[in-house]
Amino acid sequence: xxxxxxxxxxxxxxxxxxxxxxxxxxxxxxxxxxxxxxxxxxxxxxxxxxxxxxxxxxxxxxxxxxxxxxxxxxxxxxxxxxxxxxxxxxxxxxxxxxxxxxxxxxxxxxxxxxxxxxxxxxxxxxxxxxxxxxxxxxxxxxxxxxxxxxxxxxxxxxxxxx
Numbered sequence: 001x002x003x004x005x006x007x008x009x010x011x012x013x014x015x016x017x018x019x020x021x022x023x024x025x026x027x028x029x030x031x032x033x034x035x036x037x038x039x040x041x042x043x044x045x046x047x048x049x050x051x052x053x054x055x056x057x058x059x060x061x062x063x064x065x066x067x068x069x070x071x072x073x074x075x076x077x078x079x080x081x082x083x084x085x086x087x088x089x090x091x092x093x094x095x096x097x098x099x100x101x102x103x104x105x106x107x108x109x110x111x112x113x114x115x116x117x118x119x120x121x122x123x124x125x126x127x128x129x130x131x132x133x134x135x136x137x138x139x140x141x142x143x144x145x146x147x148x149x150x151x152x153x154x155x156x157x158x159x160x161x162x
Contacts, residue, residue, distance in 0.1 A: 001074045002030050002066040003130065005155045008057040019102040022152035024062040027126045028053070031078050038081060040124040045085040065158055067137060081132050085124060094119035094147045101148065116147035127154050 005024035007013050016025035028039040030050055037050040053059060069077065097118035104110040119125075127146045130138055140157045149157075 001069050001077065002064045003155075003158065004028050004030055004064040005062050005151050006059050007062055008059045010057050013057075016102070016150075019099075019106045020150050020152070022150055024151045024155065027129065027151045027154055029081070029129060030064075031074060036078070038078075038085075038129065040085075040088070040090060040126045040129055042090055044089045045087075045124055045129070047082065047086075063155055065155070077133065077137070081129075084132055085129070089123050091120050091123035091125045091128070091147065094123065095125050098125065098148060112148050112150075114148070115145045119145070119147035127151055130154055130158075 004027070006026045006028065007017060007024055008026075013025040017023065026039070026041075028037050030037050034050045036047055037053045038045070038047050039053075040046075054061075094116050097116050101110070101112050105112060119128075125147060127149050130141060131146050135142055138158055140160060141154075144157065146154060
């Protein structure tokens with residue numbers, strides 16, 4: 001299992017990277033030796049084949065964090081993740097707030113707040129998928145509102161925690 005940090009040729013990917021001056025615009029989870037991808041995108045939480053995802057819109061992996069799990073651990077994690085998130089919609093209010101605060105960051109140097117004021121607990125943006133993992137797997141994210149955290153900041157938190 002691994003967590004990937006990607007970018008692509010879409011205007012949204014470019015805007016997120018430009019706004020925050022970071023190399024990545026998206027976080028996704030890859031299971032079963034790069035067979036399945038679980039992500040939250042503008043359509044909500046979804047699962048798809050990894051290879052077509054990579055070909056779509058020129059997706060490029062900027063970095064990835066690999067976790068050595070047994071097959072049973074990976075399957076348990078995968079099933080729990082799907083059970084908790086498969087019916088969830090994309091967090092449009094949370095994303096709107098993230099973009100609003102991103103504009104303030106880029107134009108006026110205002111830091112991102114510690115909490116996403118418009119985020120919904122029953123919805124997900126891509127960075128929030130990480131909160132579904134047990135803390136023993138991804139230490140360092142306790143108390144962090146991942147709904148107002150950039151993909152690259154999530155990467156940095158996880159890299160620091162590993």
